[in-house]
Amino acid sequence: MRSVINGLKRAVKATNYTPLAQNANLFRQFRLPETRQFSVESSPACWNCQKKSKLKQNMICSDCGHLQDVNSGINYFKLLSFPIQFSLESQKLTRSFRQLQTIVHPDKYSNRTSREQTNSADWSSLINKAYKTLSTPIERGQYLLQLEGEQMPQDNSDLNKEFLMAMMERNEEVEDAEDNQTLEGLNAQLIDELEDMAQKLNILFESQDLSGVKETLVAMKYLLSIQNSIKQKQQSLLGS
């Protein structure tokens, strides 16, 4: 959250905001476009050449080529050059991720100013975070939900009892499993179900069924937690 606020602060600073009263004429002539969802990302002036040039890959001044300060509020889809939607091609995402990491690689900045060295490390970690978020269906789903202004439910009150009972039973199956083969079987089943749910999320996002999205994400979290129990159990079997 803090990073989002800092990003906003930077963006507000960057627009050279002048109080409305002093600028009334300007505001009369100037009408905001109808949708300004990502207007906070308008680029600030370059710290090196002071020009408000376009940014290459959202990071580099196209005028002087200096690496700009990290914009931690940037939309992850925009950063990785993807449309804002659930469906994505994971190989393409990985390619885009690697290209960006090459561009900001610290080795490229070892002879540059300390500001650029810091910036390269900051961008690199933001790119990692964005990639991790978008490459995992459950995290991508939660991120998109946030972009829609929605939050994940804080408790399980919306889940139906049948589902919760089924989840408890499956946890017991893991606890009762006595060999690795049984655990692998349970895990394979979970992997299939998680894939099905990711497909379902795609349809739900397309039809803007956000309550369905939430319900599916919560169910996925349960399945992931069972998967973790399986891993733990496998480790304890190895140790015994």
Ligand SMILES: [Zn+2]
């Ligand atoms: Zn510049």
